[in-house]
Amino acid sequence: MAYELYYWDGLQGRGEFVRLALEEAQADYVDVTRGPEQDGLGTGAMMALLDSRSEPHPPYAPPFLKDGDLIVPQTANILFYLGPKLGLAPKDEGLRYVANGLQLTIADLVTEAHDTHHPISGNLYYEDQKDEAKARASDFIQHRIPKFMHYFERVLLQNPDGHKRHMVGDALSYVDLSMFQIVEGLRYAFPKATKHFADHYPHVVALHDAVAKRPNIAAYAASGRRIPFNESGIFRHYPELDKAVR
Amino acid sequence: MAYELYYWDGLQGRGEFVRLALEEAQADYVDVTRGPEQDGLGTGAMMALLDSRSEPHPPYAPPFLKDGDLIVPQTANILFYLGPKLGLAPKDEGLRYVANGLQLTIADLVTEAHDTHHPISGNLYYEDQKDEAKARASDFIQHRIPKFMHYFERVLLQNPDGHKRHMVGDALSYVDLSMFQIVEGLRYAFPKATKHFADHYPHVVALHDAVAKRPNIAAYAASGRRIPFNESGIFRHYPELDKAVR
Numbered sequence: 001m002a003y004e005l006y007y008w009d010g011l012q013g014r015g016e017f018v019r020l021a022l023e024e025a026q027a028d029y030v031d032v033t034r035g036p037e038q039d040g041l042g043t044g045a046m047m048a049l050l051d052s053r054s055e056p057h058p059p060y061a062p063p064f065l066k067d068g069d070l071i072v073p074q075t076a077n078i079l080f081y082l083g084p085k086l087g088l089a090p091k092d093e094g095l096r097y098v099a100n101g102l103q104l105t106i107a108d109l110v111t112e113a114h115d116t117h118h119p120i121s122g123n124l125y126y127e128d129q130k131d132e133a134k135a136r137a138s139d140f141i142q143h144r145i146p147k148f149m150h151y152f153e154r155v156l157l158q159n160p161d162g163h164k165r166h167m168v169g170d171a172l173s174y175v176d177l178s179m180f181q182i183v184e185g186l187r188y189a190f191p192k193a194t195k196h197f198a199d200h201y202p203h204v205v206a207l208h209d210a211v212a213k214r215p216n217i218a219a220y221a222a223s224g225r226r227i228p229f230n231e232s233g234i235f236r237h238y239p240e241l242d243k244a245v246r
Numbered sequence: 247m248a249y250e251l252y253y254w255d256g257l258q259g260r261g262e263f264v265r266l267a268l269e270e271a272q273a274d275y276v277d278v279t280r281g282p283e284q285d286g287l288g289t290g291a292m293m294a295l296l297d298s299r300s301e302p303h304p305p306y307a308p309p310f311l312k313d314g315d316l317i318v319p320q321t322a323n324i325l326f327y328l329g330p331k332l333g334l335a336p337k338d339e340g341l342r343y344v345a346n347g348l349q350l351t352i353a354d355l356v357t358e359a360h361d362t363h364h365p366i367s368g369n370l371y372y373e374d375q376k377d378e379a380k381a382r383a384s385d386f387i388q389h390r391i392p393k394f395m396h397y398f399e400r401v402l403l404q405n406p407d408g409h410k411r412h413m414v415g416d417a418l419s420y421v422d423l424s425m426f427q428i429v430e431g432l433r434y435a436f437p438k439a440t441k442h443f444a445d446h447y448p449h450v451v452a453l454h455d456a457v458a459k460r461p462n463i464a465a466y467a468a469s470g471r472r473i474p475f476n477e478s479g480i481f482r483h484y485p486e487l488d489k490a491v492r
Contacts, residue, residue, distance in 0.1 A: 073347035101319035121385035139367035
């Protein structure tokens with residue numbers, strides 16, 4: 001039976017980390033909200049599950065995955081669940097917790113990237129918190145991006161099995177795919193701030209480039225199925241929030 | 247061999263979610279930064295691991311757990327790892343992912359609670375972002391606390407195995423212990439906003455009360471080992487950020 005991925009229609013957002021794993025593995029999946037209503041798909045199908053008063057284990061928010069009767073919510077949790085099934089997790093049990101720890105650190109970065117444009121409230125428009133967004137984005141560019149990226153660079157260098165090419169273990173994992181997405185997203189949102197990424201974080205950028213060239217990822221990018229970045233997503237390009245750094 | 251828990255000294259913070267599980271299970275553990283330097287403990291021991299250039303899998307930030315050679319970072323990941331070993335996770339494999347999804351939603355709430363006092367930057371003092379903190383805390387109290395708490399109440403009511411007493415499965419899990427800590431923390435930080443919690447979220451509060459009465463948790467609270475809430479932690483009581491809600 002196909003996996004069912006539930007996520008907001010029209011944006012990459014957190015769902016994209018899951019899509020990249022499903023696409024790399026050529027897994028059979030349905031992107032539920034992007035399907036037709038007459039087939040029981042669409043956003044209504046997702047809202048019905050989110051609002052259900054009878055579902056034994058209702059999710060709090062998208063993305064969530066449905067595998068038969070089991071609903072698995074939260075991006076990192078979905079990837080932890082899918083990783084071994086898709087051949088995208090380390091074989092070693094201990095390293096799977098290392099992978100999950102890295103994925104949760106990536107999730108923290110994603111939340112901070114989101115909060116650059118919504119530092120006060122997700123219930124207010126960006127325009128209504130623009131000054132605060134400028135302050136938070138400035139801190140993110142100056143302090144947070146370097147702290148996370150230096151760490152990820154170090155993870156690649158210190159991974160004893162990865163030959164500086166994999167975040168964990170000696171083969172491609174979902175964490176590598178997520179690192180690709182982090183570089184893509186930060187470059188889209190902050191082209192000035194990320195201009196010298198390849199100089200500062202050469203192994204992270206090399207990993208990004210290697211993932212981009214993988215046949216299934218390249219085919220996915222060319223297919224039209226990958227929604228372009230836009231200003232409904234997590235990574236948004238507001239030029240006034242971007243700035244050059246050395 | 248004893249588990250080694252690494253977390254900032256002097257605050258409950260995210261480490262407390264792990265401590266509650268270890269204490270409930272009466273596990274053998276060392277709270278590393280709170281131990282004496284002459285025994286190789288203390289904050290220096292934690293910083294050495296965080297800054298290590300040779301550790302195969304360095305953590306990004308505390309808390310992290312060391313179990314032999316394995317370092318497991320990130321609160322939810324530590325609990326996912328420890329849960330089965332401590333008898334605090336569901337026996338059913340699928341339900342373990344449900345538990346992890348709940349714990350990650352709790353982690354999201356914890357991050358938002360932190361950001362009420364630091365909405366712009368963790369590198370600035372609270373006093374330097376007080377106006378923004380007031381705006382974010384107001385949104386948190388009005389919109390976010392109710393959204394999370396209604397959800398958790400619903401999880402208790404819809405859990406088919408829990409008789410409205412457990413978040414997942416038919417027995418106590420680390421998720422229940424974390425819910426206790428959420429109620430404790432929100433009540434400490436926002437006494438006015440949480441005044442009617444028992445009316446609005448009766449099953450969540452009943453779960454909190456049941457956990458508080460468990461012998462090992464009560465003994466831990468009475469032992470002096472549980473650091474009191476304070477304004478270095480995640481849940482901080484700044485009266486100007488609190489406000490009454492109906």
